[in-house]
Amino acid sequence: xxxxxxxxxxVHWRFREDSNPYVRGLKVALVQMAVGSDKAKNVASAVxxxxxxxxxxxxxxxxxxxxxxxxxxxxxxxxxxxxPSGATSRALSKAAAETGVCVVGGSVPERFGNxxxxxxTVWDGxxxxxxxxxxxxxxDIRIPNKMTFRESEVLSPGDQIxxxxxxxxxxxxxxxxxxxxYEMLHLMAQEGCALxxxxxxxxxxxxxxxxxxxxxxxxxxxxxxxxxxxxxxDTTAAYVAWGHSMLVDPWGSVVGQLKESExxxxxxxxxxxxxxxxxxxxxxxxxxxxxxxxxxxFKK
Ligand SMILES: NC(=O)CCC(=O)C(=O)O
Numbered sequence: 575x576x577x578x579x580x581x582x583x584x585v586h587w588r589f590r591e592d593s594n595p596y597v598r599g600l601k602v603a604l605v606q607m608a609v610g611s612d613k614a615k616n617v618a619s620a621v622x623x624x625x626x627x628x629x630x631x632x633x634x635x636x637x638x639x640x641x642x643x644x645x646x647x648x649x650x651x652x653x654x655x656x657x658p659s660g661a662t663s664r665a666l667s668k669a670a671a672e673t674g675v676c677v678v679g680g681s682v683p684e685r686f687g688n689x690x691x692x693x694x695t696v697w698d699g700x701x702x703x704x705x706x707x708x709x710x711x712x713x714d715i716r717i718p719n720k721m722t723f724r725e726s727e728v729l730s731p732g733d734q735i736x737x738x739x740x741x742x743x744x745x746x747x748x749x750x751x752x753x754x755x756y757e758m759l760h761l762m763a764q765e766g767c768a769l770x771x772x773x774x775x776x777x778x779x780x781x782x783x784x785x786x787x788x789x790x791x792x793x794x795x796x797x798x799x800x801x802x803x804x805x806x807x808d809t810t811a812a813y814v815a816w817g818h819s820m821l822v823d824p825w826g827s828v829v830g831q832l833k834e835s836e837x838x839x840x841x842x843x844x845x846x847x848x849x850x851x852x853x854x855x856x857x858x859x860x861x862x863x864x865x866x867x868x869x870x871x872f873k874k
Contacts (some may be wrong), residue, residue, distance in 0.1 A: 599846075599862050600683075600743055600769070603627035603635045604839045606819040609644065609807045616642045617662050620680075622667045628673035630841055631755055634740065634741060635673075636682030638805040638819070639773040640692070641752050645805070645813045647728045650683040650690050657684050657695055673699030676740050680773040680803065681709065681749050689730040694747050694773055694835070696738055704740075708732025709749040709842050710758065721781045724813075735761055742763070743768055743845055750774035753788050753802075763796040768845045771801045781816025786828065794826030797851045797858070799843050807834035824851040833836050 605623045609616050620637050627635045639645065642662045643653030657663050662682050670677040677697040684693035692709035710732045712725040735758055736747045746762030746769070753759070753772050762770055770792065776785045785802070791801040800822045807817040817834035821841050830841045852858060 582752070586759045590614070599842045599844045600740070601631050601633045601840060602771075602801060603630070603632035604801055604803045604819045604821065604832075605637050606633060606817060606835075606837050606839070607638060607803055608808065608836050609638070609641055610808075611644055613642050613662075613812075613847055617665045621665055622702060624666075624669040624675065624677055627838055627840065627862050628675050629862055630838075630840055631673055634676040634678065634803060635660040635775060636678040636771050636803045638803045638815075639681045639775040641680040641773075642682050643807065644811060645758070645775050645815070645864075646724060647723075648812075650692075650728050654683040654685040654690050656686065657682075657693055657706060660685075663695055663703075666695060667697050667701040667703070670699060672700040675763055675811035676704070678747065678771050678773070683729075684708070686839050690728055691732060692725065693732075693748055694736075694749055696747065698740075703746060705738040707735050707736035707747040707749060708734065709752060710735070711751045711755050713751040715780075716778060721777060735775070737762055737765055748772050750776070753792065754784075759792055760797060760869050763798055767786040767798055767799065768848045769843055770796075771803070773803050775805055776816040778814050778816060781818065785816055785818055786820065786831075789820055789822045790826045790828065793822040793824055797855070798848055799823055799845075801843075807837040823847050 582726040624635045643649050655662055666677050666679045679695040681692050681694045684691040694707040698704045714724045714726050714732050716722045744766045746767040789800045789802050803819045804817050805815045807815050820831040821829050823829050824847050830839045832839050
């Protein structure tokens with residue numbers, strides 16, 4: 575659904591018509607920011623948007639994949655920083671502490687020893703590092719005459735599945751291409767996640783085909799909220815992002831979606847809907863694991 579949830583360079587929000595003050599909901603802000611080649615400017619813009627989202631009532635603010643650097647293998651080494659000692663981590667921690675909101679810091683190229691990762695950091699409202707997710711599935715694809723991309727030429731994959739707790743709500747984190755790997759997200763659902771946040775940067779080839787389809791499929795199959803956060807589209811960039819940051823509810827309905835330009839989508843995530851869908855359509859207890867079991871246990 576587009577239209578009343580779409581806004582350019584401003585913060586927009588919408589409450590559920592049936593919301594009441596006792597609903598255990600979480601107001602999330604998905605910041606579709608413009609990312610350029612000036613790292614300090616990118617970080618300053620993210621910090622500004624975190625403050626604006628807080629003023630608009632957000633309790634959790636999520637940034638896009640690669641928000642401090644242009645997205646591309648030739649940029650990662652130059653823009654990489656250590657976590658949590660690097661300047662970007664410090665800025666996010668400070669912004670979280672100043673605003674008291676949880677910040678899901680999209681992703682940044684992370685340097686760790688002689689390796690580079692595509693890493694999402696999560697900061698609680700006191701500025702403490704709550705979670706760190708290193709992209710598990712690197713974006714290596716080849717679509718003849720369309721696009722070739724090989725993150726694995728410069729990045730190493732993470733080896734952890736990442737979830738965190740916020741005020742009693744369990745939230746999973748995956749980064750972009752991770753979204754295509756159902757088993758990993760299935761494990762997050764089994765662990766009790768009500769929401770999965772996916773900082774991402776789909777492109778002009780796969781974006782129109784798969785972005786909404788994947789978000790809605792995961793939400794429907796796993797019966798949870800899905801939040802996808804993209805950078806704004808920059809047609810002059812080496813890699814052109816699809817945009818269309820969106821929030822999908824556990825029924826698989828798109829409750830809010832941006833277009834391709836800068837903006838922030840603010841919406842309440844009502845965790846009661848997860849319970850409602852899971853009770854109404856109880857597939858979680860109806861699986862025939864005597865016939866199939868494709869998902870192994872959560873590795874602690
Ligand atoms: N940054 C990414 O992982 C891109 C993933 C993507 O575009 C896809 O189609 O999957």
